[in-house]
Amino acid sequence: MSGRRSRSRQSMSPSITDEQINDLMAKLQAVLPEARLGINHRVSAARVLQETCSYLRSLHREVDDLSERLSELLAMADISGAEAAIIRSLLM
Amino acid sequence: MTISNGDGDSAAKDGRRERKRKRRAEPSLVKWKTEGEQKTYSSKLIEALRRVRRSSATGAASAATDHSRSRAVREAADRALAAAARGRTRWSRAILCGRTLKRRVLPRAGRPKPVGPARAAERSKPPALKTKARVLGRLVPGCRKLPLPSLLEEVSDYIAALEMQVRAMSVIAEALSAVGGAPSPAQTEGPI
Numbered sequence: 001m002s003g004r005r006s007r008s009r010q011s012m013s014p015s016i017t018d019e020q021i022n023d024l025m026a027k028l029q030a031v032l033p034e035a036r037l038g039i040n041h042r043v044s045a046a047r048v049l050q051e052t053c054s055y056l057r058s059l060h061r062e063v064d065d066l067s068e069r070l071s072e073l074l075a076m077a078d079i080s081g082a083e084a085a086i087i088r089s090l091l092m
Numbered sequence: 093m094t095i096s097n098g099d100g101d102s103a104a105k106d107g108r109r110e111r112k113r114k115r116r117a118e119p120s121l122v123k124w125k126t127e128g129e130q131k132t133y134s135s136k137l138i139e140a141l142r143r144v145r146r147s148s149a150t151g152a153a154s155a156a157t158d159h160s161r162s163r164a165v166r167e168a169a170d171r172a173l174a175a176a177a178r179g180r181t182r183w184s185r186a187i188l189c190g191r192t193l194k195r196r197v198l199p200r201a202g203r204p205k206p207v208g209p210a211r212a213a214e215r216s217k218p219p220a221l222k223t224k225a226r227v228l229g230r231l232v233p234g235c236r237k238l239p240l241p242s243l244l245e246e247v248s249d250y251i252a253a254l255e256m257q258v259r260a261m262s263v264i265a266e267a268l269s270a271v272g273g274a275p276s277p278a279q280t281e282g283p284i
Binding site: 020027052055062063070074078083086090 | 257258
């Protein structure tokens with residue numbers, strides 16, 4: 001096929017257009033939880049980036065808290081074979 | 093096959109091209125939301141947690157601080173998450189490579205980027221966006237020097253993966269706190 005256009009080569013142009021930026025920001029906004037930005041389409045790119053950073057930090061914090069909780073639970077009682085089976089059945 | 097068959101052939105070609113383009117497009121975010129993916133991740137995580145528990149028990153049991161244990165749990169969770177990504181994203185590969193870039197202080201890290209003399213006209217991104225994008229790049233493992241479009245792809249995938257990680261770990265924590273209420277080992281041999 002002669003029509004092989006590689007997308008990655010296009011994005012390596014020296015300046016990125018405003019339209020591309022808006023497009024990317026819209027995609028990123030779709031990933032963020034709605035409570036952060038609302039369904040407002042007129043959020044600035046800087047705001048989207050900022051909210052993304054703060055959302056990432058809060059996710060990291062949540063994982064850290066859960067790791068702490070899990071390590072405490074692990075310290076209390078090992079996951080024996082029976083318990084692992086119970087947990088797996090709970091997950092199924 | 094250069095026989096032009098009219099609409100049928102071109103439609104087939106378009107279909108093939110469409111599929112080719114889709115395959116090279118960004119990895120789908122949907123998989124992080126499926127139950128199957130979360131269950132697979134949860135089982136892998138449980139196995140890793142057992143290993144963590146075992147290694148911290150055979151070592152200096154009393155000296156193992158809570159902080160080092162929770163850090164071990166966090167690293168096990170992140171490594172399992174990166175493995176679930178199957179090497180298709182930068183952040184996952186960076187985590188599996190031991191995150192050496194994040195921990196080691198690179199000699200180049202402190203130096204500000206030299207502004208090219210003739211390139212000023214080409215920089216159409218306002219500096220405010222640049223700074224925020226750089227901050228974002230530091231938050232995602234292995235994505236510091238990425239241009240904005242690739243960075244945002246990595247960020248979306250990373251966020252979706254992290255959300256699954258949080259869901260899975262919450263479920264496991266709930267299950268453990270319900271089941272592991274009795275610390276005495278004798279009770280684990282219960283009727284199952």
